[in-house]
Amino acid sequence: NAGVTQTPKFQVLKTGQSMTLQCAQDMNHNSMYWYRQDPGMGLRLIYYSASEGTTDKGEVPNGYNVSRLNKREFSLRLESAAPSQTSVYFCASSEYWGMNTEAFFGQGTRLTVV
């Protein structure tokens, strides 16, 4: 049981380049999330998908887009990368949105924008 799988694990981009971070979960969860972790800032929500077919902005959505491709997959796209987007990105999933249940996290993608 793989849980939440993110690819790639590491990436270096030049300013202005684009890329897509992939995430897939095999727990049949309805809700999926993208977070970023920065030193001294904790985990901040970028976008979430409460259920298949819906996406919504979180705390820090600027510069990102997402796609809930199907129930399993939720991708995060940086259209024009900026150094401020250097961070560790975590995808997570939970059984339902709006119910008291824990989220399960992937291992993270360490992104550096130069």
Added chain:
Amino acid sequence: DQQVKQNSPSLSVQEGRISILNCDYTNSMFDYFLWYKKYPAEGPTFLISISSIKDKNEDGRFTVFLNKSAKHLSLHIVPSQPGDSAVYFCAASGMQTGANSKLTFGKGITLSVRP
């Protein structure tokens, strides 16, 4: 405006002693609280949770206490072990749909357990 606050960035304790990690929240709509543990180069993993209808939840060496009137919760680890050395995140959410339903995280506390 930070709704979940972990004011101490780090904590160091001796192996075998108690570790107490504190968390405060400001949003009165929060009714579910969780602790996550994170090792370097790994994703956060769920540790323990508590609903607002309880004031204590215990799981082995880990106990979470909730004081709703003070909007304060704490994680107790007894006895502490070197393998507990990690970053601990406090998180909170509300049952209502909308913004309060998402998990809001604190900044984390780095726990070091000295052998």
